[in-house]
Each structure stands twice: as C-alpha cells, then as structure tokens.
Amino acid sequence: MSEQFVHDPEYKVEVRNLTKNFGELKVLNDISFNIKKGEFICVVGPTGCGKTTFLNLLTRIIQPSAGDLYIDGEPADPTKHNLAFVFQEPSAIPWKTVEENLRFGLEIKKLPEDEIKSRVENIIRLLGLEEFRNSYPHQLSMSTAQRVIIGRGFAMSPDLLLMDEPYSQMDIKLRFYLEDEVIRLWKELGSTVVFITHNIEEATYLAERILILSNKPTTIKEEVHVDLPHPRDVTSPDFIKIRKYVTDQIKWW
Amino acid sequence: MGSAPETKKLTQEQRIAMVQEKKRRTQRLYLTLSIIGILVFLLIWEIASDAGFVNSRYLAAPSTIFKLFITKLTDPNPDGAVLGVNILASLQVSLTGFFLAIIVGIPLGLLMGWYGGFESFVRPIFELVRPIPPVSWIPLTIVWLGIGLPAKAFIVFFSAFVPCVINAYTGIKQTSPVLINFAKTCGASNFTIFWKVGIPSSLTMVFAGVRVALGNAWATLVAAEMLAASSGLGYMILMGRQFARPDLILLGIVVIGIIGVTFTAILGRVENRVLGWKK
Structure with a gap:
C-alpha cells in the first residue's frame, strides 16, 4: 500500500489511502482526494458514515491506521501547519472574551503581537463583532457565539479549515445568514475549506465541489463539481438539478 | 424594523x-x-x-458575651491571654495549615486529574490516607512534631488538604473534550492545554474545594489546640470548660464564627475576581 508519495504542487492538501480501523470495525477505507488552494469543499454522506472520524483524522485528533494527509507535500502536523476546526458543539472558551477567544489559537502559534492584533481586528471588522469584543460567550446569542467560532477558525489563516456541521442546530434563517457569512469570509481571506454537513441543500449552496461518502466502510463514492457563481439561487433550475443529483447519489445503495 | x-x-x-x-x-x-x-x-x-428561661450557668446572654468581649480585649484572665493574642495564635495555626493544604493539594489534584501515569502512581496512597479522620493523627503528630505550631498546623493541613485534592482532580477531569480538541488542532502541546484549558476550566470546582477546606481548617482548629497550647481560641474555649464559664466558651465560639464568615467573604471576593467572567 505504501507506494511512494509524490507531491503535486497544484494541490494544497493531498489525502492518500486514508484508512481507519477501530479494532475489527473498518470505518474509513482507502480514501484519496486532493484539494486545491482556496477551494471550498463540502463532504456529505448518510448519518453514521464516519464523517466525524474522517474529520478527526484530518485534524490529527486521532491517527490513521494507514495512509496519510499531506499539506504542501508534508505530512500534516498541527504544530507546523495551520489547521482550524469549527466544531459542531459550542466551543468558544467560556472564560475568555470574544477578543481573547479570537486571539487564543494565534497566541498558541506564538505569532508576533502586531500580527495577532491586525488579524483579530480584521476578523472583528469582517464579522461586525465590535460591540461584543469584551463580552463572554455565555452573554452572546447562539448565532453570535457560532460566528465568533467561525471567525476564530478564519483568524488562523488556516492551511485547511474544517467545519463539522457547524449549523446543524440552528433554524433555517440563521443558517442562511451564516452560510452567506462563511462564503464572504472564505472569499475575502482565500482559505481552503472542508465543510461537513448532512444537509444537501447546504452543500450545494456552499461548495465548489461536493464529495459524497458511502456507507461504512466509508469511501468517496463520487465527486460533484458545482459550477454556479456565488451567491447562489436555491430556486434556480441548475441548483435544483445538482441538489437532486446529489440526493439521488446518497439514496442509492 | x-x-x-x-x-x-x-x-x-x-x-x-x-x-x-x-x-x-x-x-x-x-x-x-x-x-x-x-x-x-x-x-x-x-x-x-x-427572663430566666435558661439558667445563666448554662447559657450566657449575648449582652454578657459582648461585655466579656470588651473586657477580654485587655484582660488576660482567666485563661492567660488577651483576646487578640488568642486570635493571632489561632490564625497562625489555621492559616499555616490551610495555605499548605492549598499549595500542596491543588497542584496534586490537578496533576492527578490530567496525567494518567501520575494518577496511577499517587492515587492509591491518596485513597488510603483520605478516609482517615484528621483528628486521629493527633497522637502520632505529637510523637513526630511535638506540640508546637508545626504539629497543630499539620492537623489542620490534613483536614483542608483532602477537599483541595478531590475538587481539583474532579474539576480538571471535567474539562470539555471539545475545548481540548480545539486546542489540539491549534497545535498546542499537552502541557499548554493543561495550563491554558485544563486549569482555567477546573477553577470553579477548585474554589468550591477551597471553600470546604477553609471550613474544615477552622473546624479542626479547636481539636488541634487541644493538643496543648497556652493561647488560642480553642484553648480559650477549653479553659472556659474548666472554669465552668459558659460566657467564655460562647465568646470563643462567636469569635471563631465571625472570623470564619470573614474568611468566607474574602474568599468570595477572590473568587469573584478570578471567575468574574461568569457574571
């Protein structure tokens, strides 16, 4: 399985033969794909297909059984590369203010103070968080707290930003609003984003490319390119056609 | 809009x-x-x-206690020390024990809660020592340390030490896994996560532990001063028993109570400072 890995400079992130077993249980089976710099990818799949395991492997919270993930041709390493993760659960640090939360990851990376300052100010400006700067997370509404977390991810200027169903607990209005917000930040900052969701409409609305996962043991069943300009119209025929196609692919086992 | x-x-x-x-x-x-x-x-x-419902030989009126309080400020009789000296002696014992318990207990609990290896190493001994009532150490303490300040402080230390360890341990064990994972994806080392995520999130529990420890420290004080002493609030209470002076006993109890409340209030202030984000 260990054929020599050759880095292709066209890609920012290269995933090769990623496999994960928990004892007998094969969760991920030989997943390979590439992501270009600045690409926005959505990963969809049925519930329980190992999406979270997949993400945890990408962020190195757990180690793969075989295969690897390369960033700029090097095996990914959270201490060297900038990985950022927006979790499904609220993950703002409760004892830090909004500003301190935005600074946290940058301070761990030991960036110079003026760099931290300018990045944090930029995010505060982009997300309109000025009036919440000194508030603590529990004083914020849920959507504002989630915006802080998303901002915190983008503030890292990540090589790879991973988002694990960040909007699954929100009502539809908030979701639309935050989806646009994410697209705006992504365009502004040019980050590379992998967005995991079980909501096909959301995937079609956001992604440049959709990876469809299969049931366990999980592989990539298909890639779908979405060549529609942002912001997308969820009622346009092209949009509906793609959404229907992806839905059909997920239904078919 | x-x-x-x-x-x-x-x-x-x-x-x-x-x-x-x-x-x-x-x-x-x-x-x-x-x-x-x-x-x-x-x-x-x-x-x-x-009104004479209670015999004054058994229970002194608050006004009598207050009068005695004024007298005791300057008069060393009948127990041999003025009130101020008694208070200082007691403070010295309880605070030495209490701060030692904090300094030793909290780091021990935090390390035990975070590092599995350290926990396996220390936990069995701790579990053995934990259920022993602090007072039962008194005879051994006399043999080891005599009857001076170290001996008394040691007894107080034991009573305050256990809640410090247990609460620090439980507090850091409850650190949200999401926050740990978040710090990991930022590239933080295990020690950095311990320092920047584990410890701050344990503080609520730690403060609850310190509160219990403070109460215990005060409560064991009288026992510690029974070891042998020539001054101290516990000693004053003991003398009150010997002279059959309920007013003296009650004065000691009331002063202990008031100082206890004062400390709790100071601790509350500190807690508000440190955990102010909860407000």
Whole structure:
C-alpha cells in the first residue's frame, strides 16, 4: 500500500489511502482526494458514515491506521501547519472574551503581537463583532457565539479549515445568514475549506465541489463539481438539478 | 424594523448593565434579610436569658458575651491571654495549615486529574490516607512534631488538604473534550492545554474545594489546640470548660464564627475576581 508519495504542487492538501480501523470495525477505507488552494469543499454522506472520524483524522485528533494527509507535500502536523476546526458543539472558551477567544489559537502559534492584533481586528471588522469584543460567550446569542467560532477558525489563516456541521442546530434563517457569512469570509481571506454537513441543500449552496461518502466502510463514492457563481439561487433550475443529483447519489445503495 | 421596541436598541453593554443592576437589587434585599435574621436570633436569645428561661450557668446572654468581649480585649484572665493574642495564635495555626493544604493539594489534584501515569502512581496512597479522620493523627503528630505550631498546623493541613485534592482532580477531569480538541488542532502541546484549558476550566470546582477546606481548617482548629497550647481560641474555649464559664466558651465560639464568615467573604471576593467572567 505504501507506494511512494509524490507531491503535486497544484494541490494544497493531498489525502492518500486514508484508512481507519477501530479494532475489527473498518470505518474509513482507502480514501484519496486532493484539494486545491482556496477551494471550498463540502463532504456529505448518510448519518453514521464516519464523517466525524474522517474529520478527526484530518485534524490529527486521532491517527490513521494507514495512509496519510499531506499539506504542501508534508505530512500534516498541527504544530507546523495551520489547521482550524469549527466544531459542531459550542466551543468558544467560556472564560475568555470574544477578543481573547479570537486571539487564543494565534497566541498558541506564538505569532508576533502586531500580527495577532491586525488579524483579530480584521476578523472583528469582517464579522461586525465590535460591540461584543469584551463580552463572554455565555452573554452572546447562539448565532453570535457560532460566528465568533467561525471567525476564530478564519483568524488562523488556516492551511485547511474544517467545519463539522457547524449549523446543524440552528433554524433555517440563521443558517442562511451564516452560510452567506462563511462564503464572504472564505472569499475575502482565500482559505481552503472542508465543510461537513448532512444537509444537501447546504452543500450545494456552499461548495465548489461536493464529495459524497458511502456507507461504512466509508469511501468517496463520487465527486460533484458545482459550477454556479456565488451567491447562489436555491430556486434556480441548475441548483435544483445538482441538489437532486446529489440526493439521488446518497439514496442509492 | 423601524418600529422595533425600545429594548432592541440597547447595546450589549447597556443590556449587561441592566441585568447586573437587577442582580444587585436582589442582593441588597437578601443582605437586609440576613441581617434581620441575625438580629431576631440574638433578640430571642437575649430575652430567653434575661427572663430566666435558661439558667445563666448554662447559657450566657449575648449582652454578657459582648461585655466579656470588651473586657477580654485587655484582660488576660482567666485563661492567660488577651483576646487578640488568642486570635493571632489561632490564625497562625489555621492559616499555616490551610495555605499548605492549598499549595500542596491543588497542584496534586490537578496533576492527578490530567496525567494518567501520575494518577496511577499517587492515587492509591491518596485513597488510603483520605478516609482517615484528621483528628486521629493527633497522637502520632505529637510523637513526630511535638506540640508546637508545626504539629497543630499539620492537623489542620490534613483536614483542608483532602477537599483541595478531590475538587481539583474532579474539576480538571471535567474539562470539555471539545475545548481540548480545539486546542489540539491549534497545535498546542499537552502541557499548554493543561495550563491554558485544563486549569482555567477546573477553577470553579477548585474554589468550591477551597471553600470546604477553609471550613474544615477552622473546624479542626479547636481539636488541634487541644493538643496543648497556652493561647488560642480553642484553648480559650477549653479553659472556659474548666472554669465552668459558659460566657467564655460562647465568646470563643462567636469569635471563631465571625472570623470564619470573614474568611468566607474574602474568599468570595477572590473568587469573584478570578471567575468574574461568569457574571
């Protein structure tokens, strides 16, 4: 399985033969794909297909059984590369203010103070968080707290930003609003984003490319390119056609 | 949005201020009620003594205790030390024990809760020592340390040490896994996560532990001063028993109570400082 890995400079992130077993249980089976710099990818799949395991492997919270993930041709390493993760659960640090939360990851990376300052100010400006700067997370509404977390991810200027169903607990209005917000930040900052969701409409609305996962043991069943300009119209025929196609692919086992 | 109600226009700061003002008002009300409660209690006590419901040989009236308090400020009789000396002696014992317990207990609990290897190493000994009542160390302490300050402080230390360890341990064990994972994806080392995520999130529990420790430290004081002493509040109480002076005993109890409340209040202040984000 260990054929020599050759880095292709066209890609920012290269995933090769990623496999994960928990004892007998094969969760991920030989997943390979590439992501270009600045690409926005959505990963969809049925519930329980190992999406979270997949993400945890990408962020190195757990180690793969075989295969690897390369960033700029090097095996990914959270201490060297900038990985950022927006979790499904609220993950703002409760004892830090909004500003301190935005600074946290940058301070761990030991960036110079003026760099931290300018990045944090930029995010505060982009997300309109000025009036919440000194508030603590529990004083914020849920959507504002989630915006802080998303901002915190983008503030890292990540090589790879991973988002694990960040909007699954929100009502539809908030979701639309935050989806646009994410697209705006992504365009502004040019980050590379992998967005995991079980909501096909959301995937079609956001992604440049959709990876469809299969049931366990999980592989990539298909890639779908979405060549529609942002912001997308969820009622346009092209949009509906793609959404229907992806839905059909997920239904078919 | 033009006809939005007035509340919508408040900024975040104003909204917080409003909530806090409300909170302060409730607090003032509760404080008044507490003071009234104490006064009513004292009044009933005073009336019961003055009217002769209770024999003054068994229970002194609050006014008698207050008079004795004034006398004891300057008069070393009958126990051999003025009140100030007694208080200082007791403070020295309890605070030495209490701070030692904090300095040793909290780091021990934190390390035990975070590092599995360290936990396996220390936990069995700790579990063995934990259920032993602090007072049962007294005879051994006399053999080891004699009857001076170290011996008494050691007894107090034991009573305050256990809650410090247990709460620090439990507190850091409860660190949210999401926050740990988040710090990991930032590239933080295990020690950095321990320092920047584990410890801050354990602080609520740690403070609860310190509160219990403070109570225990005060409670064991009398026992520690029974070891042998020539001054101290516990000693004064003991002498009161020997001279059959309920007023002296009660004065000792009341002073211990008041100092205990003062410390709890100071601790509350510190806690508000450190955990101010919860407000």
